[in-house]
Amino acid sequence: MYLYLIQHAKSKSKEEDPERGITDAGRVETERIAEYFKSMNPEIHIIWRSGKKRTKETADIFARTLGIDNRILEHTSLSPNDPVEPVISALGKMHKNVIIIGHLPFLSRLMSLLTTGTDNCQTVNFRNSGIICLERNKEQWKIDWIIPP
Numbered sequence: 001m002y003l004y005l006i007q008h009a010k011s012k013s014k015e016e017d018p019e020r021g022i023t024d025a026g027r028v029e030t031e032r033i034a035e036y037f038k039s040m041n042p043e044i045h046i047i048w049r050s051g052k053k054r055t056k057e058t059a060d061i062f063a064r065t066l067g068i069d070n071r072i073l074e075h076t077s078l079s080p081n082d083p084v085e086p087v088i089s090a091l092g093k094m095h096k097n098v099i100i101i102g103h104l105p106f107l108s109r110l111m112s113l114l115t116t117g118t119d120n121c122q123t124v125n126f127r128n129s130g131i132i133c134l135e136r137n138k139e140q141w142k143i144d145w146i147i148p149p
Contacts, residue, residue: 002144003091003114003134004042004099005107006062007126011054019053029149030058030129034065036147037131045096046071048087050078055101058129062099078102084110084119092139114141 010026011017022030047063049055051074063069077086080103087110091098100107107126109119114134116123124132127149135144 001095001136002042002097003136003141004044004097005111005126005132005134006058006099006101007104007107007128007130008052008054008058008101009061010128017053021053022057026128027057027061030061031065033129033131033147033149034062037062038065042066043097044068044071044099045094046073047099047101048073048075048078049101050075050103052079052103055103059099059101062101075100078106080104080106082106084113088113091136115143 009022009030011020011022014020044066047059047068049059049072055078059072063072075087078100084106087100104126108122111132112121112123113119124143124146126132129149131147133144133146134141
């Protein structure tokens with residue numbers, strides 16, 4: 001199983017957009033990365049995203065580019081400060097590839113717990129729209145590759 005962790009695209013300030021949608025530059029960058037990812041022929045079962053506008057817009061770009069518009073699910077446990085254990089539990093039941101589009105510090109804590117067993121090691125620097133691919137062999141997760149923006 002592969003897990004793809006993606007921090008949402010660059011977002012607008014609260015002053016510019018109280019819902020913090022993505023910027024034009026963030027949209028272009030995400031479209032470029034999504035196209036590159038598509039060229040790798042990934043087999044994606046579902047995209048999980050938080051309820052925030054910036055993850056919706058980022059997920060929409062990836063889903064549209066990958067041709068899986070009907071496979072986006074707003075997941076209730078992906079907000080910036082949510083505990084990671086419910087997501088890890090849900091992933092333990094999954095056997096197909098998942099994209100999670102979320103926020104910091106959640107993604108950093110999730111990555112840390114999956115790869116080191118503790119949620120307080122920063123194992124990688126997330127960047128907006130970048131993709132980190134983890135592979136699970138039995139119950140062990142490892143970093144397979146990273147695509148920076």
